[in-house]
Amino acid sequence: MKKYSVINTPVHNIDGIAKITGRAKYTFDITLPRMLHGKILRSFYPHAEILDIDTTKAERLSGVKAVVTGKDTLGLKQGIWRRFKELCDEEILTRDKVRYIGEPVAAVAAVDEDTAEEALDLIEVEYKPLPGVFEPLEAIKEGAPQLHDQAERNINVTRHIEWGDVDEGFKKADYIREDWFRCSSQAHVCMETHCAVADYTPEGRLTVYTSTQSHYYIKVLLAEILGLRENDVRVISRYTGGGFGSKFELDSAQFCSSLLSMKLYQPVKIVLTREEEFTATKRRTPMFYYVRSGVKKDGTFLAKEARVFTEGGAYTAMGATALYLTGFFQSFPYVWPSYRYDGYRVYTNTAPTSAMRGFGAPQATFCAETQIDLIADELGIDPIEIRRKNAMYPGYEVPGQATIQSCGLSQCLDKIDEWIKSRGKLPANRGIGIAAYGFMSGGIFNWFDTPYAFSSAIIQINIDGKVDLYVGSQDMGQGSNTTMALICAEELGVKFEDIRLHMGDTENCPVDLGAWGSRETLMQGNAVKMAASKAKQQILEFATAKLAPNIVYDLDIKDSWIHLIARPERGLSYYDVVKEAIRGKDGQPIIARGHYTPHRKGMISPAYSFGVQAVEADVDPDTGKITLKNCVTAHDCGQVINPLGVQGQLEGAIAMAAGYGFTEDLPMDEGKILNPNLVDYMLLRATEMPETKVMEVETYEPEGPFGAKEAGEGLTNPTAGALGNAVFHAAGISIKNLPIMPEKVLNALKEKKRK
């Protein structure tokens, strides 16, 4: 392993002091002069025609400045899959029909929130209720109520993935197993709810402060739906209070505040309430999975077939990507000689489902890892052994899909094996379950149809050696600002403190597609590294002229010291050379650009992370209650850039993914979410967190900056499966229906007794 001076050191988060002193200004904290407050009227029908909307009374209320409905829009349908018009199906302010409870039908701007709220009650909407359909397996039936004219039997998107001879594989199998799984929904629960402050001025320019994962996407989508030129829209998002996949599509706060501001030429702020956040923003995709696997007696995998029906909710959103990724990651992280996947995303009269941390992979991993333990149990093979036998390895090609370069999966299995053995004999009703996983380091797909490079960075070095780094990446808490500053400092050979980072503003920052699909470290990181490398070259040209070494010698910068690599003591101070270099360039600062777009890297991603997680849990046979004891992860994210950040991502993912596994659920009645608040929606509190331990397995990823790859999102994949397997080993029951709540445990225990 190469030695580095800055990366993999425990630096303070670059935004840390602003955050712990309360000075970090989120969109929620923005107040502008003459600012109005907006509220959104939402449908309480899951499916209905809008016959008429009368806003007269609301407009007459003192303090109300404007009311908008679908009639005030250009009537365009938008979506993030811009290359496919039929998948751009959401108007946001709908004109003729509502398709889920919570769909926006009107918006009000008033002098304060209370007045806006009062005005909502005065808007009269005449609906003609239509029969609704709420489950994908019902919605796909002939004769079911149809949500969209173009989607017969409510089929929104289908996906097929296949390699090898699956039928032949099953013929050769000694053992075949098939299971049905139900994977539940989940709410993102960002601590900062969706919000925006829109400010349209007479120059015809719109500025929108918003809590987002991609200011670039929001700028383009807003321009399109409002009929503005792309660069007459400026999106600012300095601090974002959590995202987890919920904040990179255009949302109702952004659209309605913009529309109102354009009508009034006054700033309008809309902050969604916690209830709106639960009922009217998007959520994790529920999936009904059929999985059939054929293996040899010794546990060698031969053939796998998977079919999934996903609950799409009312609109496409990012659901089409989730449908592909769940199919791909259903085969992960193993060598399946043959594999066939068919996915169907089905429209239903429920809140749309979309991206959420893991992006379809946690569902797939839960099904796959549960089934692998059941197969191992039937065949009398150790859970570690069956995974080791079939694990992906460096250089493996997933036929037609992906090439795996770095892969530390086997080492991860070794480390977890050792840890399990160190636990010795467990007390009664306790079990350890494992799950292996992998994830992408940014998506290759360009359904958004951007003509720009996927990531770009600009560097300017000033007279005192301070480096201005401009990035398009979005820090929503995952720590990309710190990571980019570390990469920049390492490549330039300067101190972390020398970097001044600029981000979160489309007017001053180059384009990056945003923080989703675990893309920033690899993609934005590569762009930053390229820019830093080019800037360094300019400095080294001056230093070479000054030092006049033998032409065969190379120069580099490390710890602010420009030196001959072969003779490190011969050199010059970085700060001195920068001063002279700028003078030599007729007073221009040193400027360089970097960019990254993946080319010829398969269908999914340029690089994959891997890992194995073990969950140790108690199952109370009287109450069915699960208590987490330990959660240990062996983790290959390539070269670690920011160790404190990686640990934080890992522990945070465990809390979120364990919640998915056994506490968090969104029960509905005819499309109405029954627990839209933080009392009834049970996410983990500090008291429920298990002990966590991380063991890094170092690999070098040739495609990543300094060998790095993704380290945040993939960690959401294994926990539900590992937890389910812990329950299996503790109590001898396998629950295939998430979340694993006490009632299901008790029923399964009763069932087991009866047999």
Added chain:
Amino acid sequence: MEKKILHLTVNGEPHELYIHPKKLLVEILRDELGLTGTKRGCNTGACGACTVLLDGAAVKSCSVLAVQADGAEVTTVEGLADGARLTPLQRSFLDHGAFQCGFCTSGMLMSATAFLREDPAPKDIKEGIQGNICRCTGYNSILRAIKAVAEGKYKEEGR
């Protein structure tokens, strides 16, 4: 309802405010005094992002009417550090990476501050922040940061 006069000392500064009696403490702090470090995550007292100290006790400022705080001393996250001198908890939060998006951080710091003042060597640190939700960190880095302070690893910096 008629507006009322409210006397409040916030971070050591006395204020006289003329407010509507149904206003919550969090609204007064954020909207009247511009102290936006105090966040609001739910408005139902469930998330803890709005936690402040009211006469030294941690309270959720979305569950307190401003008039109930008449005559009281309020400390918000802005009142913790003295210029660049951070409190031991703040320094420990930095060292332990005990925050990510930062939206819950003010509330976490205020809950932890009150908790350690009440019992500087607590047995169960988890209790101190069980009323605060963090969706990013999984809490363990926050618990390590509080523990390090409870163990005396961070001293108050000289003033």
